[in-house]
Each structure stands twice: as structure tokens, then as C-alpha cells.
Amino acid sequence: MGKNNIILIGMPASGKSTAGVILAKLLGMDFLDTDLLIQRREGGRLNEILDIRGLEAFLRCEEAVVLSVDVDDTVIATGGSVIYSPKAMRRLAERGTVVYLKVGREELFGRLKNIHERGVVLKDGESLSDMYENRKALYEKYADIIVEEKDYSIEDTVRNIIERVKAEEGRDA
Numbered sequence: 001m002g003k004n005n006i007i008l009i010g011m012p013a014s015g016k017s018t019a020g021v022i023l024a025k026l027l028g029m030d031f032l033d034t035d036l037l038i039q040r041r042e043g044g045r046l047n048e049i050l051d052i053r054g055l056e057a058f059l060r061c062e063e064a065v066v067l068s069v070d071v072d073d074t075v076i077a078t079g080g081s082v083i084y085s086p087k088a089m090r091r092l093a094e095r096g097t098v099v100y101l102k103v104g105r106e107e108l109f110g111r112l113k114n115i116h117e118r119g120v121v122l123k124d125g126e127s128l129s130d131m132y133e134n135r136k137a138l139y140e141k142y143a144d145i146i147v148e149e150k151d152y153s154i155e156d157t158v159r160n161i162i163e164r165v166k167a168e169e170g171r172d173a
Helices: 016-027 034-042 046-053 055-068 086-095 105-111 128-142 154-172
Strands: 005-010 030-033 074-077 096-102 145-148
Touching: 005 016, 005 086, 005 128, 005 154, 016 030, 016 074, 016 154, 030 034, 034 046, 034 055, 034 074, 046 055, 055 086, 086 096, 086 128, 096 128, 096 154, 105 128, 145 154
Parallel strands: 005 074, 005 096, 030 074, 096 145
Antiparallel strands: none
16 A cells, blocks of 8 residues: 555544545545444444444454555545554555644534434543543544545535645655
């Protein structure tokens, strides 16, 4: 796997999968969603895996799936909890440009209507507000590029990602 992938990280419902598909089409790249790989490997939906196997087993599975990814020229949409694995994040950073899709707290809470069905990872006793604060710092730590979503359309977000990635590649050249 080369360093020519674009890796999308961010909160649940930040649009990683939606933006990722459009981004891949516009750039002529492949698209991969690690949540779908987890579901295929485990034979169930994310919320079922969390309910049946528990948080720690889910996080170990997510890490194993990310570490097994070996692709080039691919937009990779990760699960929101991937940042809990330093090993997975190191591997992703070695393989591409890590883009954090940053959504404001209020907008995120407006989008997250079905957290249980989505399989959102919440640690014991953690509220959505706690999750937001805890993860925000980790996303910022691991990101090469931060794209603020604000009130942008998905097309605006994708355009911003393309511009920022191209600028980053120009600096690396």
C-alpha cells in the first residue's frame, strides 16, 4: 500500500462515507468503507457487534480490519472510533493523507438521531457531549488536514477536501 490514499476521519454522521464516494468518483479513485469491512468480517451490523461482543471486542476488530487494509489510490472512510487505536492511526498515516471532517457540536447532535442503530461507540458512562470532546482532540492530533464542514453542502465539502489535499501534495513534492 502506497501513500497515495485519502483517509477520512471524523465523528459519526460527519459525512465520511457520503463524501468519500463522491470524492473517489471525482478523483478516479477506489472507495473503501472500513465499517462495511467490519460488518462483512463479523457477519452483522455494527450495533449488533457492539451489543453482542461489547466495546473492547469491537475496537479490537476495528483495529484488525484497519491494519489488514492494503490498497492504493483509494479513498478510505473510517469508523468514528478508529482514533482510539494509535496503531491503526499510525498505519493509516503511513499510507495516505488523513483528512478530518470537522463538524460543529450542534450540527453533529442534529445529525445523530439514531446512535444505537448506527453503532456509535460510546464508552461506559460517556454522553454524546463527552464523546465529542474526547474524540475532537484525537481527530485533530492525527489529521494532516482539517476540513471544517460548517453549513457546507456535501459538494462544497468534497471540493474543499480536493483543494486541501492538492495543496498538501504540492508541499510534499
